[in-house]
Amino acid sequence: MSFKEINVRDIKENAVKLINNDWALLTAANGNGCNPMTVSWGSIGEIWGHDTATVYVRESRFTKTLMDREKYFSLCFFDEKYKNQLAFCGSKSGRDVDKIKETGLTPLYDESAPYFKEAKLVIICRKAAAQKMDKSTFFDKDIMANCYKNNDLHTIYFGYIEKVLISD
DSSP states (O other): OOEEEEOGGGOOSOHHIIIIIIOEEEEEEOSSSEEEEEEOOEEEEEETTEEEEEEEEETTOHHHHHHHHOSEEEEEEOOGGGHHHHHHHHHSOTTTSOHHHHHOOOEEOSSSSOEETTOSEEEEEEEEEEEEOOGGGOSSTHHHHHHOTTOOOEEEEEEEEEEEEEEO
């Protein structure tokens, strides 16, 4: 499978559906390969004069270390037939298992961030900012009870979208 580059505005699918329903693999390199983490919270939009993607990573996740260290990350979206692989990557830690080996996904390293040969859509981002959530800023106090029972708040990563690839 090969990829062609498109403009982010030419993505045909609904961004909310892609992130929330279809999920994505968030990936950053670790020097010995990569560690994909499934995400279903995020957004695609514009801020600071740039097309951006935002992703949310909990403090406890192995990917957080990689996101803090690396300059680039990718978001990879897949067809429905890969849902089991995405579920695996969201339920296991890269500290404990080799997610690439276990899922059979094929990482590609010809961009500034790794991505996957099996993806239908890839968004390559350069990190622009990160902000740790603070519970004192929540107006809706149910957020803590519903989403952060263990007080494991997310860090929000803002990435400038540098490239969008779709499979041919």
